[in-house]
Amino acid sequence: QVQLVESGGGLVQAGGSLSLSCAASGRTLSNYAMGWFRQAPGKEREFVASITGTGTNTYYRGSVKGRFTISRDNAKNTVYLQMNVLEPEDTAVYYCAAARGRATTNENNYEYWGQGTQVTVSS
Numbered sequence: 623q624v625q626l627v628e629s630g631g632g633l634v635q636a637g638g639s640l641s642l643s644c645a646a647s648g649r650t651l652s653n654y655a656m657g658w659f660r661q662a663p664g665k666e667r668e669f670v671a672s673i674t675g676t677g678t679n680t681y682y683r684g685s686v687k688g689r690f691t692i693s694r695d696n697a698k699n700t701v702y703l704q705m706n707v708l709e710p711e712d713t714a715v716y717y718c719a720a721a722r723g724r725a726t727t728n729e730n731n732y733e734y735w736g737q738g739t740q741v742t743v744s745s
Contacts, residue, residue, distance in 0.1 A: 623648050623649055623734075624646055624647075624648045624649050624654070624720050624734040625646065625647045625648050625734075626644055626645070626646055626718050626719070626720060626734055626735065626736035627644070627645050627647075627736055627737070628642060628643070628644050628716060628717065628718050628736045628737065628738060628739040629642070629643050629644075629645070629739060630642040630643050630739060631715075631716060631739030631740045631741045632740075632741070632742070633742045633743075633744065634708055634741075634742070634743055634744070635708075635743070635744055635745075636708060636709055636710055636743055636744065636745050637707060637708065638708055638743075639704070639705060639706045639707075639708065640705045640708060640741060641702060641703070641704050641705070642658070642702065642703040642705070642716055642718075642739060642741070643700055643701070643702055644656070644658075644700065644701040644702070644703075644718030644736060645699065645700050646699045646700070646701075646720065647699070650696060650699060651675075651694060651696050651699050651700070651701065651720070652675055652676065652696040653675060653722065654675055654720040654721060654722055654734075655672060655673065655674050655675055655720070655721045655722075655723060655724060655725035655726075656672065656673050656692075656694060656701045656718060656719070656720055656721075656725070657669065657670075657671065657672035657673075657718070657719045657720075657721065657725060657726075657727075657729075657732055658670040658671045658672070658692060658701075658703050658716060658717070658718055658719075659716070659717045659718075659719060659729055659732075660712075660714035660715065660716045660717065660741075661714055661715050661717070661738075662713060662714040662715075665714075667717070667729060668683065669683055669727040669728075669729065670682070670683055670686060670690065670703070670716070671683070671686065671690055671692040671703060672692065672725035672726065672727065673692045673693070673694055673701065673725055674724075674725045675725075676696075677693070677694050677696075679725065680692050680725075681725060681727065683727070685711070686705075686712075689705065689706050689707045689708075690703060690704065690705050690706070691703070691704040691706075692704075701718055703716070703718075705741070708741075708743045709743060710743045710744070710745055711743075712741060712743050713741060713742050713743050714741060715738040715739065715740050715741070716738060716739055716740075716741050717735055717736055717737075717738045718735075718736045719732035719733075719734060719735045719736070720732060720733065720734040721733060
């Protein structure tokens with residue numbers, strides 16, 4: 623019902639910025655809460671940020687709060703993650719996901735996932 627495709631990943635120097643996009647097809651995104659998750663090699667996937675269906679509320683993990691901004695444009699069926707002041711610890715594959723429910727931090731609440739986009743931050 624929903625297909626998600628991430629884009630915008632790449633290599634960036636520490637302190638730099640990068641913008642990720644998640645384009646949806648199949649259904650309008652306004653029906654879904656959206657989240658960004660990331661996974662580094664050998665580590666568990668972790669929550670990064672989420673946003674409610676209408677964009678009323680946003681949530682962030684502590685280590686990215688103040689540096690990352692999640693937003694959505696439901697008319698374009700797209701969710702964004704603006705990442706500023708990037709650190710090497712931000713290096714990971716970033717995934718977007720859609721949930722027919724609350725914009726929680728728990729990945730088990732998200733039923734649709736993209737294939738991910740690689741973000742690499744060099745020192």
